[in-house]
Amino acid sequence: MRKAFVYRLYPTPAQETALDGVLALCREVYNSMVNWRKHDFEVSGQSPNYYEQKKALPIWKQSHPELREIHSQTLQDVVKRVDLAFQAFFRRVKAAPKGYPSPGYPRMKGIGQYDSFTFTQGGYSVTENALTLFKIGVVKVVFYRAIEGEIKTLTIRKRSEKWFACFLCEVVVESLSESQESIGIDVGLSQFATLSDGSTLENPRFFRKEEKALAKAQRKLSRQKRGSSSRREARKVVSRIHERIRNRRHNFVHQFARRLVNRYGTIVVENLNVKGMVKNPGTLRVLAKSISDASWSMFRSVLTQKAESAVRRLVSVEPAYTSQDCRVPSGCCGYRVRKKLSERVHSCPNCGLVLDRDHNAALNIISLGLQRVSQSVEAAAFMRAE
Ligand SMILES: [Zn+2]
Structure with missing residues (x-):
């Protein structure tokens, strides 16, 4: 069973600026990927898929060195999000009844609309009262309850000027034996x-x-x-x-x-x-x-x-x-x-x-x-x- 554990983060002002920077770059990558799919489809009737877009990331990094400030798996997750948005769009197109206006194309994200980024395997480590994030450093966090199970992903989210860490974990459901007590x-x-x-x-x-x-x-x-x-x-x-x-x-x-x-x-x-x-x-x-x-x-x-x-x-x-x-x-x-x-x-x-x-x-x-x-x-x- 997947279970989420969310904790408030307490970044320093400098860390907050760095986190905002990661969000801004992720948003740019997201929008560029959406644009790329849209452009190719208009020109050739074919869009690049997830793997083709993922393969482009190392090349993008050469011309945009600032992308090296973001963990490569975080960037891959951005590409994944684009892919999921398109899959959802294709499903909507298929399901839409004839004669109705076709469903909206995946949109570019405006400033403030892109509020989270994800680590899939690496790029972070957890200690008793802190979370170390790739290129951000040690961020203060209060783990008011223990994380259970095996961590699958870590998503950092900004919500109304506050920062949160969400650990998605695979938890084994325990079945308790019957008790007469x-x-x-x-x-x-x-x-x-x-x-x-x-x-x-x-x-x-x-x-x-x-x-x-x-x-x-x-x-x-x-x-x-x-x-x-x-x-x-x-x-x-x-x-x-x-x-x-x-x-x-x-x-x-x-x-x-x-x-x-x-x-x-x-x-x-x-x-x-x-x-x-x-x-x-x-x-x-x-x-x-x-x-x-x-x-x-x-x-x-x-x-x-x-x-x-x-x-x-x-x-x-x-x-x-x-x-x-x-x-x-x-x-x-x-x-x-x-x-x-x-x-x-x-x-x-x-x-x-x-x-x-x-x-x-x-x-x-x-x-x-x-x-x-x-x-x-x-x-x-x-x-x-x-
Ligand atoms: Zn008595």
């Missing part, structure tokens, strides 16, 4: 998650660090005068931190969801009610809450995707009273132990159970979830019987 998950502020088996997943340390950086940057932003250049600069800093948080958060929830889906056949979570807007951004507690909320909803959506593609059962239950009711996996007491948010321990006056508050919640979540599963299994059986 189930797990309940409680998400919280002090821990990112507590599982019904009693284990916990800590909030990553960078959350706290980034919260502080964000609070500082937002306070600075609020002090700047409207329309001033320092305000624009401060806003840039804030949005950079947001982007960094988003990337690292994605990486974090991705790994957690992968671990769960690999092992468990049934995964039970709470319906999330992420509360409204942040009223007073800049205060640390509000920020911590908003970062956690965003992480949880991202976790839910990543988990949903992964569970679907791995055919795992994902059940969500209502969060009412899950942290209050007393429940143990083997036989439940069910007594409602009211507690404040600050009380971290569940201590039941009825049956004497003492348990970490979040662990008790995770146990409630899994038992509610499994109840729902058996109800729906029963309901399905009744429907078949009727």
Whole structure:
């Protein structure tokens, strides 16, 4: 299966100029190739094919030494793009009904219309936090999630003044073996998650660090005068931190969801009610809450995707009273132990159970979830019987 992995690039101004230069040259080569096909067809009724055009590249390089700044496979890919445009054109001509105007001929690309170039095999190398590109050098990149599989091509794309690297990879689809194991998950502020088996997943340390950086940057932003250049600069800093948080958060929830889906056949979570807007951004507690909320909803959506593609059962239950009711996996007491948010321990006056508050919640979540599963299994059986 082919899968794409896209990362933002952070070129220096000089590198950006060089990248723009590559795009401009690729565009010129593209347009010249289109022109050549068109011209020959008009003169002789025959156009050069892909191989003939590809063979011309080394000759072009002799008269246009600037083309040596581009990797030869990148140039070949430009020729390939021309060929694909013509193949698509011929298909349209064939498919067009009689009597209708014939489909448009492949067009030359205007400035800004040519926004990407591709490496097929060579011309680049990947390290932990950088990408080395032919004649461009080492470009900064944040690999917020690992590239999987075997890289087939790398396309560098410019979109609204930002640069991206897109790796197209051949990924082997893993088929997970069926699992009878189930797990309940409680998400919280002090821990990112507590599982019904009693284990916990800590909030990553960078959350706290980034919260502080964000609070500082937002306070600075609020002090700047409207329309001033320092305000624009401060806003840039804030949005950079947001982007960094988003990337690292994605990486974090991705790994957690992968671990769960690999092992468990049934995964039970709470319906999330992420509360409204942040009223007073800049205060640390509000920020911590908003970062956690965003992480949880991202976790839910990543988990949903992964569970679907791995055919795992994902059940969500209502969060009412899950942290209050007393429940143990083997036989439940069910007594409602009211507690404040600050009380971290569940201590039941009825049956004497003492348990970490979040662990008790995770146990409630899994038992509610499994109840729902058996109800729906029963309901399905009744429907078949009727
Ligand atoms: Zn109890």
